[in-house]
Amino acid sequence: MLGENVSQAAQFALSGNSEGGIIAYSLALSPQLKTRGRYALIPADWHQPLRQRMVRLKGAGAIAEDFYAYMNTEKARAIMRDYGFSLPES
Numbered sequence: 902m903l904g905e906n907v908s909q910a911a912q913f914a915l916s917g918n919s920e921g922g923i924i925a926y927s928l929a930l931s932p933q934l935k936t937r938g939r940y941a942l943i944p945a946d947w948h949q950p951l952r953q954r955m956v957r958l959k960g961a962g963a964i965a966e967d968f969y970a971y972m973n974t975e976k977a978r979a980i981m982r983d984y985g986f987s988l989p990e991s
Contacts, residue, residue, distance in 0.1 A: 929985075
């Protein structure tokens with residue numbers, strides 16, 4: 902069974918219609934899933950790192966500006982770490 906995205910893969914795994922699934926670590930650590938099963942990380946040396954970035958476009962509105970500023974706070978960085986994200990030094 903192949904899910905269209907990580908959320909659907911998690912649904913398949915949790916429904917019992919599959920023996921497991923490959924989902925995002927952040928999803929496995931979410932309050933909705935972290936107590937519903939077991940997980941194991943795929944070893945880092947088995948794959949290239951997935952590098953994600955945040956950009957702020959010129960002309961972004963006030964909400965986008967506020968979100969960008971918030972994501973650069975220690976509070977937001979702590980939340981990201983709690984969900985398994987590795988963060989660059991600020």
